[in-house]
Structure formats: structure tokens, C-alpha cells
Amino acid sequence: RKEVEQDPGPFNVPEGATVAFNCTYSNSASQSFFWYRQDCRKEPKLLMSVYSSGNEDGRFTAQLNRASQYISLLIRDSKLSDSATYLCVVRPGGFKTIFGAGTRLFVKA
Amino acid sequence: GAGVSQSPSNKVTEKGKDVELRCDPISGHTALYWYRQSLGQGLEFLIYFQGNSAPDKSGLPSDRFSAERTGGSVSTLTIQRTQQEDSAVYLCASSLAGPTDTQYFGPGTRLTVL
Numbered sequence: 001r002k003e004v005e006q007d008p009g010p011f012n013v014p015e016g017a018t019v020a021f022n023c024t025y026s027n028s029a030s031q032s033f034f035w036y037r038q039d040c041r042k043e044p045k046l047l048m049s050v051y052s053s054g055n056e057d058g059r060f061t062a063q064l065n066r067a068s069q070y071i072s073l074l075i076r077d078s079k080l081s082d083s084a085t086y087l088c089v090v091r092p093g094g095f096k097t098i099f100g101a102g103t104r105l106f107v108k109a
Numbered sequence: 110g111a112g113v114s115q116s117p118s119n120k121v122t123e124k125g126k127d128v129e130l131r132c133d134p135i136s137g138h139t140a141l142y143w144y145r146q147s148l149g150q151g152l153e154f155l156i157y158f159q160g161n162s163a164p165d166k167s168g169l170p171s172d173r174f175s176a177e178r179t180g181g182s183v184s185t186l187t188i189q190r191t192q193q194e195d196s197a198v199y200l201c202a203s204s205l206a207g208p209t210d211t212q213y214f215g216p217g218t219r220l221t222v223l
Contacts, residue, residue, distance in 0.1 A: 004151075032208075032209060042216070043200060043214035043215060043216050043217055044152070044200075044214050045214070046211050046212070046213075049211075087151065087152070091208055091209070094165065094208070095157040095159075095164060095165040095207075095208050096154055096157070096165060096167070096168070096208075097142065097154055097208065097212070098154065099144070099151045099152035099153075099154075100151055101150055101151035102151055
């Protein structure tokens with residue numbers, strides 16, 4: 001089982017749609033969680049951290065479920081510019097950072 | 110301020126040659142990371158530096174891979190006797206103090222081994 005697993009997609013949605021991504025992780029002792037965004041042939045950039053209480057940043061909402069070992073990202077009112085690959089990132093403690101393979105999102109007009 | 114820079118941006122080499130990739134982190138960042146991303150894959154952790162020391166080398170794929178960091182700043186990743194399976198984008202990231210801080214990525218070096 002991979003340490004971090006994501007649905008690779010692609011997710012094809014129309015503008016204005018709400019889309020949700022899930023990510024599961026295997027190490028129950030994992031301490032920190034993040035969502036990164038990666039545009040085609042570009043470097044990953046931090047989208048948001050994920051806190052136990054859940055957190056929201058504009059149209060983006062991230063949630064953590066420690067009991068079930070998954071994190072989620074919800075995007076409301078999708079824009080064309082949201083088209084990208086979304087990477088789930090888990091830090092199990094220590095120095096290692098585990099990236100999921102990413103979920104591709106295409107938002108169409 | 111300047112972000113993380115990497116050089117070269119692209120490198121094409123022949124199988125069996127050695128290559129050296131360079132990463133210049135954000136000024137003042139003490140933590141530095143190297144990752145590898147193969148086509149259509151996620152990022153694979155290679156190595157982490159805190160200052161000049163590398164407490165975690167567990168991600169290096171083989172003994173052909175080595176990395177160093179001098180002066181707590183610039184880092185080089187060296188791949189000896191390159192193989193075709195080494196072809197990937199090599200990404201460097203830095204963070205202010207350690208793994209709990211946000212990692213900022215450089216644009217990567219695209220390595221192609223013929």
C-alpha cells in the first residue's frame with residue numbers, strides 16, 4: 001500500500017461546479033498535512049495547510065479525518081484557472097515529506 | 110525576494126556520464142530538500158539537509174546518487190554513471206527552519222539520459 005494515495009482523476013468539471021478530492025495516508029502517526037498545487041511543467045506551490053479542525057481559504061476548504069486517515073480538499077465555484085494537479089502531502093514526522101501522485105483537475109467553460 | 114533557483118533548467122546527457130545539479134535556496138532558509146518527479150508521477154523524496162548536514166539520506170535511490178551542501182546555502186546533487194531510468198525532473202525546495210515550515214520549490218532541472 002502506498003504511503004499516500006490519491007485518485008489520479010482526471011476530474012473534468014464545468015465552471016462553477018464544486019469538486020472534492022480525497023487523499024488517504026497509511027501512517028497513523030503522521031503529524032502534518034498539506035495540499036499543494038502543480039501547474040503543467042511547473043513546480044508545486046503550497047495551496048493550504050490542513051488542520052485538525054478544518055480550515056477554509058476563500059473557495060477552498062480542507063479537512064482532516066485522523067480516525068479514517070484521510071484528508072480532503074473541496075473547491076467551490078470552480079474557475080478555469082483552477083485547472084491543475086492537486087498534490088496531497090503528508091509529513092509522518094522526522095524529516096521525510098511524502099507527496100501523493102496528484103489528482104488532475106480540468107475546469108471547462 | 111528571490112525564490113529558489115536551480116541550474117541547469119534542462120540537461121541532456123548520455124548514459125554513463127556524470128551530472129551535477131545545483132540548487133540555490135531562499136536566503137536564510139536552513140532546510141533544503143531534493144525530490145525527483147518522473148513523468149506523470151508524484152514527487153519522490155531524495156534527501157534533506159538541515160544546514161550542511163544531511164540527517165536523512167534514506168531516499169537516495171542508489172549509491173550513484175550523492176548530495177552535498179556547503180556553507181549552509183547552495184546544494185549540489187550528483188548522479189554518477191547516469192542510467193536512462195534517472196531521467197526525471199529534479200526539484201529542490203527550501204524552508205525556513207525545518208520540516209514543519211512551508212517548502213518553497215525551485216523550477217526544477219529536467220534531466221534526460223539518452
